Amino acid sequence: MARSEWLRSLGVEEPLILAPMAGGPSTPELVAAVSNAGGLGSLGAAYQTPEQLTRDIQRTRELTDKPFGVNLFAGGYKVPAQVDAGPMLALLSEVHEAYGLPPPSLPALPSDPFPEQLEAVLEARPAVFSFTFGIPSREVLARLRTRGIASVGTATTLEEARLLVEAGVDAIAAQGAEAGGHRGTFASPFEQALVPILELVAGMVRAVSVPVIASGGLMDGRDMAAAMKAGSSAVQLGTAFLTCPESGASEAYKRAILAAKQDTTVITRAFSGRPARGLANTFTSRLQGQEQLIPPYPLQNALTRAMRTAGAKRGESGFLSLWAGQGVARTRVMPAGELVHLLLEEMRQAQ
Ligand SMILES: Cc1cc2nc3c(=O)[nH]c(=O)nc-3n(C[C@H](O)[C@H](O)[C@H](O)COP(=O)(O)O)c2cc1C
Structure with missing residues (x-):
């Protein structure tokens, strides 16, 4: 064939x-x-x-x-045997406080x-x-x-x-x-x-x-x-x-995509611990130059989940993962x- x-x-x-x-x-x-x-x-x-x-x-x-x-x-x-998530937990506490969330804690990762x-x-x-x-x-x-x-x-x-x-x-x-x-x-x-x-x-x-x-x-x-x-x-x-x-993307996510008038994407490990391309926002900027604080996937993904969920609920895109490709500015709605x-x-x- x-x-x-x-x-x-x-x-x-x-x-x-x-x-x-x-x-x-x-x-x-x-x-x-x-x-x-x-x-x-x-x-x-x-x-x-x-x-x-x-x-x-x-x-x-x-x-x-x-x-x-x-x-x-x-x-x-890979569930890491020993990772010092302390600095990341401290950083996330600031966001949790601003969002009125309980302080972040180390999640139990399933297999x-x-x-x-x-x-x-x-x-x-x-x-x-x-x-x-x-x-x-x-x-x-x-x-x-x-x-x-x-x-x-x-x-x-x-x-x-x-x-x-x-x-x-x-x-x-x-x-x-x-x-x-x-x-x-x-x-x-x-x-x-x-x-x-x-x-x-x-x-x-x-x-x-x-x-x-x-x-x-x-x-x-x-x-x-x-x-x-x-x-x-x-x-x-x-x-x-x-x-x-x-599409089931949150409204805040959709708005951020449509607001991009040029390629403002970056490759970041900030949200999940694995490199991914998305629109730069408050959280990716906050972690720029501090990549060494980010624990590997899937731990970081679990650590940032409460923050991302709260951001989507509040309709704010600053702390959401806004995955998007480099053609983002050419998005059409239909x-x-x-x-x-x-x-x-x-x-x-x-x-
Ligand atoms: C929001 C989003 C979520 C994605 N999730 C997955 C996924 O679960 N599995 C996968 O194989 N690829 C995933 N990808 C990557 C896509 O398969 C594909 O490589 C990418 O969308 C192509 O680039 P484009 O977004 O510029 O079209 C995802 C991409 C985006 C934008």
């Missing part, structure tokens, strides 16, 4: 994928709207319990009979949720399972295959793409330096894994023989056409869909189905 035929072979008409966006944005409504318009919607389920994940898949199936994907974090979850989440995915059998932050075991990939679920791994370098292909994935999501959200980097130093998307795709289609999906900073049909010209078999857009009415049609029309005109 030619690489370009891969998505069609799964019953997806158009080479457009909604990026999975864990933490709220990718609701069943958004996922179904993209799938119903001919693309592939993806549920970002990494922060969900198996029960929540199962419920969201069921809800999505009520809204569409088209294929969609489910995404999890497949690595990078890696991936194995149980994966069982729920295997049980529900979505058309596609995508993952980031690492590579599941060969056994897991074989079980996915047996259940007829196509697997997509995230790579930020050619080396990571080769490792994923060796492990047996069906396709690769190439995450360019421009991408919003967490960096998927798992086998290269983060600083060396910031390759611009067109360059990354061009290198990857030469390095591996599976389909390559371009993601990072793609905001309109011209960007999509350029990625397809570079050799990608499909494109995956996240930020472009964040402000759709179906229902997701309309956006899919517009993007495809623009892409055809640009080809």
Whole structure:
């Protein structure tokens, strides 16, 4: 099968994928709207319990009979044996006080949720399972295959793409330096894994023989056409869909995205302990130059949760993680189905 035929072979008409966006944005409504318009919607389920994940898949199936994907974090979850979180707790106390929250405390971290989440995915059998932050075991990939679920791994370098292909994935999501959200980097130093998307795709289609999906900073049909010209078999857009009415991003987050008139994104470990690209705000500035205080993922993610939840409730964006790609200033607001049609029309005109 030619690489370009891969998505069609799964019953997806158009080479457009909604990026999975864990933490709220990718609701069943958004996922179904993209799938119903001919693309592939993806549920970002990494922060969900198996029960929540199962419920969201069921809800999505009520809204569409088209294929969609489910995404999890497949690595990078290490509960640190000993970390001095004292300085971070002190820093967060200031914010907690200002927000009227009880002082922050060291959270008890559960074990890696991936194995149980994966069982729920295997049980529900979505058309596609995508993952980031690492590579599941060969056994897991074989079980996915047996259940007829196509697997997509995230790579930020050619080396990571080769490792994923060796492990047996069906396709690769190439995450360019421009991408919003967490960096998927798992086998290269983060600083060396910031390759611009067109360059990354061009290198990857030469390095591996599976389909390559371009993601990072793609905001309109011209960007999509350029990625397809570079050799990608499909494109995956996240930020472009964040402000759709179906997106579950908080109102404060949506307002901040629409207020960005230029690329004001930074790559920061401030919110979760893992490098991620988002709009600079009070909290990222507060931690600039103090990165050594930030404990690793998932501890920092748990430590900042109360602050982020309170910020969203108050409608303030200063202490929220505002994940966004470098194309953020070109965000448009319209229902997701309309956006899919517009993007495809623009892409055809640009080809
Ligand atoms: C809010 C947000 C949340 C994200 N969450 C996930 C996730 O859960 N899993 C994942 O593989 N990628 C995640 N990503 C990264 C996307 O898969 C993709 O690489 C990125 O959105 C592409 O760049 P763009 O936002 O400029 O389109 C997220 C991106 C954003 C913006």
